Amino acid sequence: MGQTITQKIFEAHLRDTPTPGNMVLDLDVVMCHEITTPIAIMDLMDKGMDRVFDPDKIKAVIDHVTPPKDSKTATQSKIMREWARRHGIKDFFDIGRNGVCHALFPEKGFIRPGYTVIMGDSHTCTHGAFGAFAAGVGTTDLEVGILKGVCAFRAPKSMKIEITGTLPEGVYAKDIILRLIKELTVNGATDHVMEFRGPVVEQMDMSSRMTLCNMAVEAGATSGLCLPDETTARYLWEFIKDDYESLEAAVEDFKKWHSDPDADYAASLTLDVSDLEPQVTFGFKPDQVRDIGEMAGTRVDQIYIGSCTNGRIEDIRAAASILKGRTIADTVRGILTPATPAIYSQALDEGLIKIFMDAGFCVLNPTCGACLGMSSGVLAEGEVCASTTNRNFNGRMGKGGMVHLMSPLSAAAAAITGEITDPRQFL
Numbered sequence: 001m002g003q004t005i006t007q008k009i010f011e012a013h014l015r016d017t018p019t020p021g022n023m024v025l026d027l028d029v030v031m032c033h034e035i036t037t038p039i040a041i042m043d044l045m046d047k048g049m050d051r052v053f054d055p056d057k058i059k060a061v062i063d064h065v066t067p068p069k070d071s072k073t074a075t076q077s078k079i080m081r082e083w084a085r086r087h088g089i090k091d092f093f094d095i096g097r098n099g100v101c102h103a104l105f106p107e108k109g110f111i112r113p114g115y116t117v118i119m120g121d122s123h124t125c126t127h128g129a130f131g132a133f134a135a136g137v138g139t140t141d142l143e144v145g146i147l148k149g150v151c152a153f154r155a156p157k158s159m160k161i162e163i164t165g166t167l168p169e170g171v172y173a174k175d176i177i178l179r180l181i182k183e184l185t186v187n188g189a190t191d192h193v194m195e196f197r198g199p200v201v202e203q204m205d206m207s208s209r210m211t212l213c214n215m216a217v218e219a220g221a222t223s224g225l226c227l228p229d230e231t232t233a234r235y236l237w238e239f240i241k242d243d244y245e246s247l248e249a250a251v252e253d254f255k256k257w258h259s260d261p262d263a264d265y266a267a268s269l270t271l272d273v274s275d276l277e278p279q280v281t282f283g284f285k286p287d288q289v290r291d292i293g294e295m296a297g298t299r300v301d302q303i304y305i306g307s308c309t310n311g312r313i314e315d316i317r318a319a320a321s322i323l324k325g326r327t328i329a330d331t332v333r334g335i336l337t338p339a340t341p342a343i344y345s346q347a348l349d350e351g352l353i354k355i356f357m358d359a360g361f362c363v364l365n366p367t368c369g370a371c372l373g374m375s376s377g378v379l380a381e382g383e384v385c386a387s388t389t390n391r392n393f394n395g396r397m398g399k400g401g402m403v404h405l406m407s408p409l410s411a412a413a414a415a416i417t418g419e420i421t422d423p424r425q426f427l
């Protein structure tokens with residue numbers, strides 16, 4: 001019997017099998033941010049175990065509330081900063097160099113095909129876009145990861161998600177993943193790794209693959225991943241060029257992580273996207289998804305373009321393509337948060353920031369901020385936000401607020417009209 005990519009990664013990293021079905025894996029990267037890591041740091045200090053397994057394999061960023069909004073968040077940042085200095089963690093990103101973890105770390109080349117990655121953050125699955133096994137973990141696992149560089153997982157079940165057809169104009173990876181979550185429901189992929197494949201995924205850039213994998217957890221999945229190929233190798237080339245004779249050699253080597261044709265999948269699903277419409281959520285769960293036409297005319301108060309789901313340059317370009325030469329409705333507030341400094345800088349170079357500002361958007365520094373309702377765009381009671389983020393939980397962006405998840409293009413269309421709008425009318 002052949003193996004899936006996930007089984008291959010598990011086998012290559014297996015340190016121990018303490019009980020049947022439980023596997024302890026060696027970790028290639030442990031990623032840290034200032035909301036969950038300080039709890040682990042303080043606990044390790046209390047236990048007299050303030051150590052790290054390998055400072056080069058730990059990547060740390062202050063991203064959720066930055067610059068800090070109050071004493072509490074300032075203290076969280078301070079604990080991270082001092083810990084990183086104390087242990088010689090050189091890949092530590094503070095104000096001026098910091099951005100949303102799941103956008104920043106890929107951009108720095110920290111994730112490679114076949115890697116095992118953990119973080120105390122549920123959207124760690126984003127990094128599966130590189131053909132890695134990347135999973136969000138709780139404080140105890142994070143502490144063990146930081147101390148020993150290992151993590152225990154249950155033997156994974158794989159779900160094969162085949163995406164076929166041709167993606168219509170104005171329809172994006174975000175629409176695909178929202179549709180998949182609708183079909184699977186919020187726990188349809190529990191205990192599974194979602195393996196995204198098929199011709200549509202093969203044609204996607206890394207940004208779109210990251211959007212897909214980012215929301216795997218919203219269907220309950222342990223992680224999501226894509227098979228590493230030439231697109232992956234090109235994205236990573238500046239970081240891997242000393243390891244390979246040529247790009248072709250890298251692509252060939254990456255194939256060792258491809259699932260075998262006779263691999264065993266616990267479940268499978270095929271989605272033909274040829275007739276897919278832009279998708280929008282309507283309730284407080286990410287599987288409450290409708291075609292945009294059914295939601296057209298719903299009033300919005302705020303537009304939020306950013307986050308680890310859709311705050312990359314490709315997302316900003318898509319939104320700018322219809323904001324150019326237009327202004328946003330005077331009933332809405334528009335907020336753009338490029339996910340990293342490099343994305344922000346690129347958007348400046350391309351004149352995209354000016355397009356947003358001329359349209360009436362407020363442009364913020366890279367941070368999670370409003371995405372989880374902590375700062376920089378929190379909603380008031382009864383307010384509605386058209387958002388490119390990944391969670392529409394009750395109160396997510398502010399108590400009593402409502403969030404409609406959608407693609408950056410759809411969010412830009414809502415900004416222009418002040419209500420949920422099919423963006424294809426502006427193309």
Ligand SMILES: CC(C)[C@H](C(=O)O)[C@@H](O)C(=O)O
Pocket residue numbers: 035036064120121122123136372
């Ligand atoms: C703060 C963090 C623990 C949290 C997560 O794990 O996802 C956040 O990133 C989120 O998106 O809600």
Ligand code: SF4
Pocket residue numbers: 064100101102121123307308309367368369371372389390
């Ligand atoms: S951008 Fe939002 S979803 Fe992503 S890590 Fe930050 S808070 Fe979590």
